[in-house]
Amino acid sequence: MVTSLTSEVEVDIYDVIFKRKSIRKYDNSPLDEGVLNRISEELNNLTPLYDDIKTDVKIISGDDVKLRSMKQAPHYLAIFSENKEGYLTNLGFMLQQMDLLFSASGIGSCWQGIPSPKGHVLKSSDLNFIILIAFGMPTEPLHREDTSEFKRKSLENITDIEDADELLEPVRLAPSAINSQPWFFTGTKDMILAYSNKPNFLKAVFVNKYIPIDVGIAIYHLKVSAEHFKKTTKIMFNKNETTPKGCNYYATLKLDSEG
Numbered sequence: 121m122v123t124s125l126t127s128e129v130e131v132d133i134y135d136v137i138f139k140r141k142s143i144r145k146y147d148n149s150p151l152d153e154g155v156l157n158r159i160s161e162e163l164n165n166l167t168p169l170y171d172d173i174k175t176d177v178k179i180i181s182g183d184d185v186k187l188r189s190m191k192q193a194p195h196y197l198a199i200f201s202e203n204k205e206g207y208l209t210n211l212g213f214m215l216q217q218m219d220l221l222f223s224a225s226g227i228g229s230c231w232q233g234i235p236s237p238k239g240h241v242l243k244s245s246d247l248n249f250i251i252l253i254a255f256g257m258p259t260e261p262l263h264r265e266d267t268s269e270f271k272r273k274s275l276e277n278i279t280d281i282e283d284a285d286e287l288l289e290p291v292r293l294a295p296s297a298i299n300s301q302p303w304f305f306t307g308t309k310d311m312i313l314a315y316s317n318k319p320n321f322l323k324a325v326f327v328n329k330y331i332p333i334d335v336g337i338a339i340y341h342l343k344v345s346a347e348h349f350k351k352t353t354k355i356m357f358n359k360n361e362t363t364p365k366g367c368n369y370y371a372t373l374k375l376d377s378e379g
């Protein structure tokens with residue numbers, strides 16, 4: 121459960137996964153100062169995948185962004201990180217927490233790989249700029265009404281784990297750059313290995329940079345799902361894990377029953 125950014129209402133983040141969507145049309149008026157302060161507080165409380173990687177997230181205005189044909193939002197999260205093994209997966213895992221919290225709070229958001237911040241924003245951090253997330257009040261429906269509205273691969277195409285359909289459904293619904301859904305989950309329902317598929321040559325040009333972010337997002341959805349089913353999650357990186365041909369290994373999730 122999380123507390124909404126816009127009221128004291130408690131929301132189950134698991135439920136949000138089944139209705140969230142990327143929002144691309146925004147009311148241009150800025151959010152209330154109080155809400156922006158709550159967002160800043162939450163940014164300081166995000167759970168990292170790896171706690172030895174320095175990250176920095178700034179709230180910037182739409183005027184601080186080179187849009188490159190994307191529609192402007194009133195606010196953006198500008199996400200910076202040091203360049204260390206696992207840093208993109210770490211950011212996907214961390215910032216998907218905000219994407220779901222925005223959606224749970226009536227605020228629209230969208231990961232944005234195409235636009236970039238203007239020079240003064242880039243100079244404002246010692247870390248490397250990685251990606252933006254647009255956010256603000258939506259002027260289109262915030263939520264999907266039914267999971268059939270998600271354009272996603274079927275479970276058989278993203279996993280070969282038996283008896284884990286309910287557990288993995290939230291992973292199937294995770295967002296990814298150009299909706300490429302580059303993930304594959306194997307192992308057992310108590311010890312899940314997260315891989316990405318190598319994209320074909322043409323797709324690779326667009327998605328290579330984003331694949332580790334996408335997998336981090338999917339791993340976060342898996343953690344939320346496991347906790348919903350009363351499992352604790354230990355996420356490990358096993359350098360010696362065997363990797364099927366055409367795949368990249370990201371993480372192993374050990375799921376145990378609570379208590």
Ligand SMILES: Cc1cc2nc3c(=O)[nH]c(=O)nc-3n(C[C@H](O)[C@H](O)[C@H](O)COP(=O)(O)O)c2cc1C
Nearest residue numbers: 141142231232233234235295296297298299330333
């Ligand atoms: C890493 C990443 C980068 C993205 N970049 C863009 C972008 O530049 N522009 C855009 O309109 N959507 C972008 N998206 C949103 C995806 O297109 C969207 O998540 C996907 O099509 C699935 O749709 P949904 O989020 O509505 O479920 C990005 C998503 C991710 C995860």
